[in-house]
Amino acid sequence: MTEKQVGTWAVKVGLAQMLKGGVIMDVTTAEQAKIAEDAGACAVMALERVPADIRREGGVARMADPTKIIEIMEAVTIPVMAKARIGHFVEAQVLEALGVDYIDESEVLTPADEENHIDKHQFKVPFVCGCRNLGEALRRLGEGAAMMRTKGEAGTGDVVEAVRHARSVLGEIRRIQNMRPDELMHVAKELGAPYELLKQTAELGRMPVVNFAAGGIATPADAALMMQLGVDGVFVGSGIFKSDDPAKRAKAIVEATTHFNDPDILAKVSRGLGQPMSGLAARAIPEKEQLAVRGW
Amino acid sequence: MKIGVLALQGAFIEHIKILRARDVEAIEVRKPEQLRDLDGLIIPGGESTTFGKLAVEYGLIEPMRALCAAGKPVWGTCAGMIFLAKEIGRAQPLIGVMDVTVKRNAFGRQVDSFEIDLDIPALEPRAPFHAIFIRAPLIASVGKGVEVLAKLDDGTIVAARQGNLLATSFHPELTNDARFHKFFLKNVKSR
Numbered sequence: 001m002t003e004k005q006v007g008t009w010a011v012k013v014g015l016a017q018m019l020k021g022g023v024i025m026d027v028t029t030a031e032q033a034k035i036a037e038d039a040g041a042c043a044v045m046a047l048e049r050v051p052a053d054i055r056r057e058g059g060v061a062r063m064a065d066p067t068k069i070i071e072i073m074e075a076v077t078i079p080v081m082a083k084a085r086i087g088h089f090v091e092a093q094v095l096e097a098l099g100v101d102y103i104d105e106s107e108v109l110t111p112a113d114e115e116n117h118i119d120k121h122q123f124k125v126p127f128v129c130g131c132r133n134l135g136e137a138l139r140r141l142g143e144g145a146a147m148m149r150t151k152g153e154a155g156t157g158d159v160v161e162a163v164r165h166a167r168s169v170l171g172e173i174r175r176i177q178n179m180r181p182d183e184l185m186h187v188a189k190e191l192g193a194p195y196e197l198l199k200q201t202a203e204l205g206r207m208p209v210v211n212f213a214a215g216g217i218a219t220p221a222d223a224a225l226m227m228q229l230g231v232d233g234v235f236v237g238s239g240i241f242k243s244d245d246p247a248k249r250a251k252a253i254v255e256a257t258t259h260f261n262d263p264d265i266l267a268k269v270s271r272g273l274g275q276p277m278s279g280l281a282a283r284a285i286p287e288k289e290q291l292a293v294r295g296w
Numbered sequence: 297m298k299i300g301v302l303a304l305q306g307a308f309i310e311h312i313k314i315l316r317a318r319d320v321e322a323i324e325v326r327k328p329e330q331l332r333d334l335d336g337l338i339i340p341g342g343e344s345t346t347f348g349k350l351a352v353e354y355g356l357i358e359p360m361r362a363l364c365a366a367g368k369p370v371w372g373t374c375a376g377m378i379f380l381a382k383e384i385g386r387a388q389p390l391i392g393v394m395d396v397t398v399k400r401n402a403f404g405r406q407v408d409s410f411e412i413d414l415d416i417p418a419l420e421p422r423a424p425f426h427a428i429f430i431r432a433p434l435i436a437s438v439g440k441g442v443e444v445l446a447k448l449d450d451g452t453i454v455a456a457r458q459g460n461l462l463a464t465s466f467h468p469e470l471t472n473d474a475r476f477h478k479f480f481l482k483n484v485k486s487r
């Protein structure tokens with residue numbers, strides 16, 4: 001291979017590998033993107049409204065205005081991700097043309113297709129997708145996602161759903177590791193997961209791509225909790241810019257993600273951060289208003 | 297032999313796995329005391345701005361400079377190469393010990409990330425090395441005493457060595473080819 005090959009599986013998965021152990025922060029303006037970068041974020045997610053506002057204001061949530069995405073891309077040197085609606089492959093084409101570094105096919109936006117997700121193999125830009133369980137994760141990988149994140153319940157500041165989904169995915173991986181091939185085929189049927197990807201996951205003892213946690217992480221301790229449960233990094237959405245002191249909280253969450261196994265450092269960085277986002281108990285949200293149930 | 301891998305953020309596990317598969321003791325480094333008694337250090341790929349913030353906050357910059365000054369082999373891949381460079385054309389915290397000028401994100405954004413086979417004469421046995429470049433930096437110029445190890449066809453410098461310091465734009469830790477790790481470990485053994 002003496003010619004450059006772009007858009008390959010190795011470079012798509014590889015960028016996610018470089019993000020590991022880091023914090024990806026939702027930002028809506030160039031100023032917020034700078035604050036995130038200065039706090040040590042390993043990437044930012046450019047969007048029009050943070051999930052807490054989408055939840056409060058309602059209406060149709062779409063891909064962000066390209067002008068805004070370009071402003072954010074020009075403001076920082078770290079990777080910039082942006083969200084497309086589930087199944088909206090033209091929003092994804094627009095984001096690829098803009099040059100974003102990763103596309104999040106996200107349940108936080110209003111789905112454009114209630115059956116099909118984007119055929120992500122058709123793109124040079126890599127995709128990250130949400131999952132609640134291993135079957136959902138492996139279906140997304142089958143469609144070409146190069147990175148996963150557990151969904152949690154975005155815009156709540158309540159970590160309970162993030163924990164539920166991470167435990168579900170990681171627990172299912174532990175369960176399949178000692179299974180025979182014939183048993184794996186049965187599990188593949190049960191989970192609705194592609195057999196080859198399930199077999200690969202069982203052999204590796206982990207998903208074949210990087211897996212972050214998302215949805216409800218609001219404090220340094222929340223981030224460290226997810227890391228100790230076994231995810232590779234964290235997304236923080238509303239948790240930073242809906243808190244009293246975003247710059248300080250962002251920096252504290254970055255430090256907690258690096259030093260997730262060091263309670264002395266966690267105690268130190270958790271002090272004096274002001275009020276976290278006010279939050280909304282995930283349990284109090286009626287099922288039809290839950291974001292995590294979007295995606296199939 | 298004990299090798300540290302800077303584990304503030306990024307692809308540190310990949311390096312550790314390759315080292316351990318070769319029966320080399322490898323530890324994650326997040327705090328200054330973990331730099332003691334090391335025979336060598338690897339700074340992995342990741343985000344160089346994130347490394348910088350955390351390295352300053354946790355007092356790692358000076359001890360890492362001291363390790364480099366003591367002649368211990370130190371290898372930076374991608375963000376690690378940026379972290380070792382003396383000059384990168386913008387203000388951000390660096391170890392700043394290697395006499396090279398590095399340009400960040402030099403090939404463009406993620407859609408321009410690429411794979412290519414390189415000829416790297418220093419590696420044994422000599423055969424094309426499959427190199428993965430992810431939002432990669434390049435070496436724009438090298439100072440005296442810096443040996444260029446690999447170039448793209450257009451002459452772009454993508455790997456170099458200066459005494460105990462080694463830098464690569466690409467990610468040998470993302471492939472199954474351990475020749476670059478062997479090359480680094482040979483350097484560690486000879487000191």
